[in-house]
Amino acid sequence: MTNLESNLTTVTEFFLLGFHVSQVLRISLFSLLLLITCCTLCGNLLIITLVSTSRNLHTPMYFFISQLSITDILLTIDIAPIMLNIVLNNGGTITFIGCITQFFFFSFSEIFECLLLTVMSYDRYVAICNPLRYTSIITHEYCAKLVIVCWLVTLLIVVCDSLPILKLKFCQRTIIDHFFCDLVPLMDVACSGTQLVQLEVSILGPPAFFIPVIIITVSYINIIITILKIPTNMNRQKAFSTCSSHLAVVSIFYCSLFSVYVFPTKGKTLTISKALSLLYTIFTPFINPIIYSLRNKDIMKAVREEIIEKSLWFPQL
Template sequence: MERKNMSSINIIHLLGFQMPHNIRFLIFFLFLIIYYVTLCGNLLIITLVSYSKSLHSPMYFFLSQLSISDILLITDILPNTFHGMLGKGTVLSFSDCHTQFYFFAVSETLECLLLTVMSYDRYLAICKPLHYSLTMNFQVCWMIVITCWALGFFLEMIHTLMISQLKFCGSGIVDHFFCDLDPILQLSCYDTTIIQLEVTLLSAVFIVIPFFIIIVSYIYIIITIFNIPSVTGRQKVFSTCSSHLTVVSIFFGTLICVYFLPSKGQSMNITKFLSLFYTVGTPLLNPMIYSLRNTDLKQAVDKIINHCLYFLLTET
């Protein structure tokens, strides 16, 4: 393999978002608000699903796992981004960079798998309602979730360890706001063709195949919906999966734009903006989309608020 004639480096300097100094603190506080709103929204969903008996169903169980994945993702990305906004970028050791990439890859892989499982859950509930309670019981749900987490942690561990064996050289400057795969590989002293091939294969397994399964599931769901005679029945059934379909469109749409469309000649600012969608935007939007468009979650929130108000009134 060809070796670049450059000195070895041990640190990475993430440039982050280059912006005028007079708006730096404004953007910082905007991202800080986004971070806390994301944490509160996803923690609210986890709490509601855990304590509200009306939400003890496979659909909401998978949703709570998706919220955990979102919290992992945004907590992995934004703290270092905050540091870079207040200073002139972020300086990380390669071990810290690999750790950030590892948890980023785990959460993205888990999100793909969970969104796929959720689409299959909706397929069973709508197209196979008589077999749903037997097929998707809580024992099966736990096995599916544990498998998803195990696959994410194990496979991405192998992937990250292979990248960590590379030697890196050059300036160590990366024009990005987190340690994504392509910026890391561009610093390698050696040819990374084999690793990029492995990444392509993993992408096919954890992005393309899940996306194909989701598409097929929704084709069957749409056919079933159109066979429902009443308009009210169609609307009611479609409302149970419209939130999930919206999240899938946002998440997979941005992933495809960043990792599958040709990046040659594409501005790094555009890449950063698209990366924001699936690293920051998706964890923020997921609880909003599910909460605003889901009657069960709204009713659970109302019950908790009424219970709290009743408790306060009786105490006073």
């Protein structure tokens, strides 16, 4: 029996270190993250409720926005509770099954958002570049089919991602220097089986990230060309305003994601990596409903109508 084989053990739990900060900073960070988590859940639940109840929001664009909110809620529920416990207690344990489950839902929400943002860019492309045929192309049935395809493709990719991780072998090192179970920290503490994971990531990773980026880029190149051809400045601004929110969400999402997984990691400390990870796990789900609501007249109108309706309903009780 080799030394490696003798050191292998059946791992039942991991210890997540979280953030190495003082108690005062830890309490402040916990309070800030708790506030952001509550606002994230409330903001995304509000969008889902408004899209479901307001007739003015029963359009393809808002249907996709509601799906994005569902994804953001899933990511927040997956990451935030364990993260808050780790920050408050200066670290915490998570079972092996819990760790794999967290990674599964984290990967699912991130990959689905990549695909959904791609579908939304196609929706904006048709709306700007082919407005006369928009209602005939982007029907409610077609939107539902696109979302179902996104769910199924995401599920297939995530299952292929997760199965090799189950075959990783761990030694005595079960301490993960992160605040959630991500792929790289798991591979760092594994003793063997990482070659299969690296092969699978190199095969599925680039297409899953770069194909959506290429489609989104091509869509917006055509959108910009079409907008520049519009004769009046007012109409150009109106056309661009219909896709500016989506473009902002895409930029924030991919910039934060690429900074961790794509750009070179040499010279990047663990603290910087954790801070960057906070951007796409906590900040992005928080900022998405703000971007789509504050600059959106239809959503703000739906909010006012709901407030008026509730104010008229409560006095009758």
